[in-house]
Every structure is written in C-alpha cells, then in structure tokens.
Amino acid sequence: MGQAAPGKLADPTKYFVILVDALANGVSSSPSNSPRQPRMQFPMITMRDMVNSQHELLGQLGIHHLKAVMGISMGGMQTFQWIVSYPDFMDKAIPIVGSPRLAPYDLVLWQMEIDAIKSDATWNNGDYKENPAKRLFAEFWVLMGETPQRRNQELTREKVAEFIDQETQKPAMDANDHIRQMEAMMSLDVSDRFGGSAHEGSMEKAAAAVKAKVLVVVATNDHVVTPGPAREFAKLLGADLLELNGDCGHQASGCEEAAILVRAIPFLDK
Secondary structure, eight states, X not given: OOSOOTTSSSOTXXXXXXXXXXXXXXXXXXXXXXXXXXXXXXXXXXXXXXXXXXXXXXHHTTOOOEEEEEEETHHHHHHHHHHHXXXXXXXXXXXXXXXXXXXXXXXXXXXXHHHHHHHSTTOGGGOOSSOTTHHHHHHHHHHHSSOHHHHHHHOOGXXXXXXXXXXXXXXXXXXXXXXXXXXXXXXXXXXXXXXXSTTOSOHHHXXXXXXXXXXXXXXXXXXXSOSHHHHHHHHHHTOEEEEEOSXXXXXXXXXXXXXXXXXXXXXXXX
C-alpha cells in the first residue's frame, strides 16, 4: 500500500510519484548520520520542519503544484500539516491513519517510548554502542501495533516468549532518530499558527484555510494514533471520511488495503 506500483494508490503508470524521506528517519538528515550535529546534538524538529523541507525540495525541482499529497501514519500527520501550511499547493490530500494533533492517549504512548530509551542502562545520553531498550520496544509494539483481539488470535500462550525474541532480533530504527521523530509527532498541532501560544490555536481556522479536497482515512481500533482528532478535523473540513473497522489496529492500512483502494483511487482520479 505504501509503495508506488501499478494498481496501487501511488500508481507510477498514471502519476509522477515523489517519495520523500522525512527528517530524522536515518536516510534524510538525522541524528544517526549528521557529521556536524550527531546523536542528541541534532536539534529537535517539528512536523512543520519536515513539510517545509519537502516544500523547499519541490521548489528546487521546479515543482510548484501537486495533484495530491498523501501519507500513512507519520506520513498522514505530514499530510495534515501540508494542507494547512501550503493550501494552494495541491488539489487533493489523503492522510491515512494520521492526525492533525495527537490525542492525550497518543502523547502518553510516545512519551513512554522516549522514557524507555532514556531509562535504559545503555542510553549514555545518546552515545550508546547498541540501540537501547530493544526488547522493551519489541514488547511495546506487540501490544500496541495491533489490537488485543488480533494478537490473541495470532498467538498462543506458549509462543509469546518466542515471538518477542523474534521481534527483538528485527532491525530497529536508531534510538536517537526515533526520539527526534517522536518529539516531532508530539509537537504536531496544525492550528498553532492560528492562535497565540503553541497548542492554543483554532482548529476551525486551520480547517478554513484548507483548499484541497481531502479523504481522511482512520482506523477505529488504532491504539498508536487514535482516530478522534483526525475524525473531528475531517468533520470541520467537510471531508470524505473512510473508517476502517477491522482488528488490525494501526496496521489497518495494510490489512484493509483493498477497502482504501476502492475509495481512494476514484477520489484521486476525479
């Protein structure tokens, strides 16, 4: 679903598709690869910084308007920021399991991840030799990535420890990169520029600034990016809303890809 391919939402046989690595993802400018500002010397960033850098990139490429902006999870958050920050830049937008401003539950969740990293004995203020808290992160995502119902269907009691061991061995994002991206997600509030101090703006004014036609995709049972803020912003926008009701939780964009394509492809092709 996230990859550009014929028959998918980002179909390169119909559109010129641009995939941009977000700041601090380990490929773009990041704590893990910055020679001048390595590790925790790398500054805190915001979702708006990510979007501004993407906008600047497009300008350098001579591109000043897009058919659509879309993304999944943090990409969905960037999509919400795009439509508010640069309302004339795109015709349409499809944020998928993202949010215009994280809910309190989400903030606790991401803060817990940061605390898990920094409380690990190997953290060393970001100058670690191996990624800290790897097993704890594996356990965290086993719990939060999908719903309790789905996990209980997929696993038996006897297989839990083995499954966590397998998840722990999978390649993981660099912890310093992960912290800076989590901080960016936690700071996200598309209404900021419509009010005084941070997080005190008007979502109504933010929605009124949007000119693109928007299809908002949320997952009812998402425990990672809870759907309430996106659902509420869709209502303010008068946007189309697709609610995925399966038991895959935050992984719904993969599990229920067919339902997304049925709604999103005609929306995009109009």
